[in-house]
Amino acid sequence: MSVATGTVVRELRVARGWSQSRLASELTKVSGSNMTREYISRHWESGRTEPSPYWLRHLATVLDYPPELLEADVNRRGFLSHLAATSIAPVVASDLLSHGFSSRLHATGPTVDSWEAKLAQYGTDYMSQGAAQIQQRLTADLVVLQQQLDSPRMWAVAARLMTLFAKTYPGSDGNKAISWYRMAADAADRSEDTDIRVWVRGRAAIALGYEGASLVVANAFADQALAISDRHSLGRLNSLWGKAHAAAIRGDHGTARVLIDTSWREFDHSHSEEQTSDYAVPWWRVNVFLSLLAARLGDEKIAVKAQENARAELPAELPRFATHLDMHRGLMLARAGDRTQGVNIARAALDALPPEKHSLTLRMLMDEVADTKQSSVR
Template identity: 45%
Template sequence: MDDLGAQLRQARLEAGVTLASIAARTCYSASHLSNVEAGRRTATPDIVLAYARALGEADVRRRDLLAAATIGPIAANELIRNGFTAALAGHRDGVDRWRDRVDQYGRDYMEIGADSLQIRLANDLVVMQQQLDSPIMWATAARALTTYGKTTKDPTEAIGWYDTARVAADRSDDLAVRVWVRGRAAIALAYEGAALPVAQRYADEALGLSDRPSLGQVQALMARAHIAAGRGDTAAAIVADEDAQRVFERTASPDGEISDAAVPAWRMATFRSMLYARLGLIQRGEQAQINADRLRPASLTRFATHIELHRALMMAKAGDGPSGLTHARLAWAALPTNRRSQTLGLVLREVERAAGQRR
């Protein structure tokens, strides 16, 4: 029996809460949750959060489960202390303040290391999940959960958080947020070349929800382009890229905006630089790299490293594997350890594979 499922069942029974009550807080049936408790199904983050909310505000077991099951390697003691401090003080931040804090996380994601951001965001998520009492709060949580997924260590873990963010976004009934969460998750995975079927599902969902031009739609279309590139379909990749560019021209964020929720021209150029490097389209790739370097704010050193890795990938694709590999490893080594990310690591491995194929 899965230990977490058994713990969830014991905590639920001790609190006198029914499976039907838990099911009402998720998109899962009572029978599915029964299988989770029996260890026959996985206790996904959205399920754990639903149990956490249903089992009350002052249940130590509930808080311990939330910290251990959904936050992972972060110190549970710190999360428990912060969560109880907020609960005992009866403190509730207003909706506007939560939105401001999540906006700040979006800005911080662009400039600081994932580990530092993850710890801060996890603490806020523990408190925020007690306050999901309005559509606006669900929308705010969906954005925070999407950013949290970007701070994780591997695509599988990230997908769990993206799925939770999708559930939260759907609870908000905010169409723009529902599209953005799916589009952001799609481009995150597709850019990394990871879990392409999942990226395809997110992109298709985003584009199926609305045909209104938006940043979520731009990212979903760019995800489709990267997915096609990953499958070796150059023609489909170029069509999706051109579609994304047309939507981008109508929805682009201001050049000076720094946020994970934004897509200014330098970031669009970064998406396209990676795409063209994958496709081996050297001239297009070089122009996208020039645009990204020219327009990108100087503080975003991690994204400068992205472009250097794209250049390395183009070298390898062009037949000079050793030079591409050397360029990539020097760019990786030059970036401080606390600025590195899961995404950069996956791009580096893609360069290594391309260089190996050419040897």
């Protein structure tokens, strides 16, 4: 077990408020085998000894963290990847390699029409499923798809799926998300489809801007998208909102407000009728963008109105976005000076959402509420 992974286990334990003795006691209870504080300290948390798959399973049980939460906090991805490498990865790798080589050797992969249908389904599923579920499915499909990149249409499918895959990593997690967004942009260029090229970069910009992560990169993606084409499109719409969020977080409120106006003019041309796809920006969703942006600007009047507009048309099958709106209210209160109440509201909203529906973005938003200081609204 690496020292880094040992650190993650320790941080998970501390996050629960447990001593090493308490962790040992819990492991003993669930496993029926004796575990001691000394062993945890000297072997696991020091990085000296590798837990067996048996103990890895029990660690996951007592720490009670589903994958999408583990991925979101305190560098826990090391724990997940290490667990996979020791007890899961060989089987998973075998299956993935088998699918990929079978597709290449026997030409049995899905047709481009099938991939486009699958792409549409992912767009819907992303809106309601957790990041871990989407990431697992996308991993398998991308292994197969990379064997079939023999036409611009296939590259267009790949670009959009890679963009979704990037969104299963938080933008603050090293360079994983950014690396995937950049590869998705390269794939989009091979599609020879201007709208896809703009959409991929715009989706990266709004994702990173909304998360408040990698703002320089978010701005760069947005600028690239806007430079590729001045034709009205969802890609341009996402780019403008991404730039607005980046400006607000930097403290450039004047630019953010100008971009709000520009974004609304683009929305008049580029809005979507589709209500439940990640590839769409309908009325309710653009108001979710505005709700968070106004909260970051400290503009309560605009934020409240945006929240009302979003709730009026938000599909009932997408409760995660109602959670976003409640957490925006918590952020607004925290920035206005009532940090305790703001954190309580945001935490209650997140806790009310079933863990399997959590997204990495929500976890990052919770951190933003908890870390915010009173706004210096001008």
